[in-house]
Amino acid sequence: MILYFTGTGNSLAVAQKLASATGDSLMPLAEAAGKDLSDEECIGLVYPCYDFNTPPAVRDLVARLHLNAKAYLFIVVTCGAQTGNSIWSVRQLLRKQGVRVAYCHKIRMPDNCATLFGRNPNDQLWKLEKYAPRLEQIAADIKARRRCHHFGTPGLAGWLTGIPALEHKILGAFKPVVNADLCVGCGLCVKTCPISNITLDDLSHAAIGTACTACLGCLHACPHQAIQVGGKPVPKERQYRHPESINR
Ligand SMILES: Cc1cc2nc3c(=O)[nH]c(=O)nc-3n(C[C@H](O)[C@H](O)[C@H](O)COP(=O)(O)O)c2cc1C
Structure with a gap:
């Protein structure tokens, strides 16, 4: 079973690519937390x-997983460029739960x-093509139950954001805020939030x-x-969603 978290x-x-290559099923990480997954012999975290x-919400959800210590467990982290502490910290978290990670890799997106x-994430769609062969290799590795850890040490930036107070500040x-003057209460953000942290208030504002x-x-x-960081609206052309991801 592959558990994912995505914005x-x-x-x-x-x-989805890994699941279709390996035949594994998919579940949002937020749905899996608290469930008994001890019958699963293969668990993936993406x-x-x-x-x-690692996003704090992911760490909180991983801490609530009930896994089989003998399962083949893999991690694939998506990033723009550098994964820093994001694989390391989850490995440590799982180790505390008695679960060892067999395979980890990162993929640029x-x-x-x-x-x-x-800058415009839509100008970086070339990464999808460039790293597609790597994703295929990762899927083949997982299918063959290979054991390998493809990531470096957290580096200085990863080490610094590993300090909770600093991570919290950065x-x-x-963190986005809602500009109520622009919000029409369509509820798309409610559906998109991976941790169900957005509601519509009495005035139908997010x-x-x-x-x-x-x-x-x-x-x-x-x-x-209507959802902004630093009080500035994001131009439409700079809004991004992976072109092939099926909306939840
Ligand atoms: C708040 C925030 C911080 C990010 N920091 C990093 C980073 O430190 N290094 C990096 O390579 N990418 C970083 N990214 C980019 C994302 O990791 C990357 O786009 C990822 O694939 C997004 O995955 P998603 O579409 O599943 O949410 C950051 C994204 C966000 C939203």
Whole structure:
């Protein structure tokens, strides 16, 4: 079974590709947390890297998994460029639960936070083609139950964002807010949020809860640019969703 966490569909598309190659089933990580998965002999975790680390929501959900310590467990992290501490930290978390990771790899994808720096993730679609052969290799490795760890050490940035106070501060700067004047209450953001942290309030305006992990899924999905970081609307052409990921 492959468990995924996604804001803009990159990790979902990777999980879907792996599932179709290996015959594994798919489940959102948020749905799997708390369930008894001890009968599963193969578990995959596919999630993005944020700020050279694992999204806090992913760490919280992984900590609530009930896994078989003998299962073949693999991790595939999607990132714009560098995974930092994002594979390392989940390996450590699972190790504390007595579960060893057999295989880990990273795969580069369009960087969905580039939008916030005035760049366009849609200009990075070339990465999908460039890294497709790597994804096929990863799927073949997993199918053959190979054991391998393809990632470096967390590096200085990964080590720094491993400090909770610093991570909290950096991630805080990426958290979106709703501009109520632009929100029409269409509810697309509610559907997109991977941790069901967005609701519609009494005035039918989106309201983002305190558990936000800054995946930016809502910011990219909003058709009215009502979800913003730093008070600036994101131009439509810089909104991104993986072209092949099937919406949940
Ligand atoms: C808040 C935030 C921080 C990010 N930080 C990093 C990073 O440190 N390194 C990196 O390579 N990519 C980073 N990214 C880019 C994502 O890891 C990448 O686009 C990922 O594939 C998104 O996956 P998703 O579409 O499944 O949400 C960041 C994205 C967000 C939203």
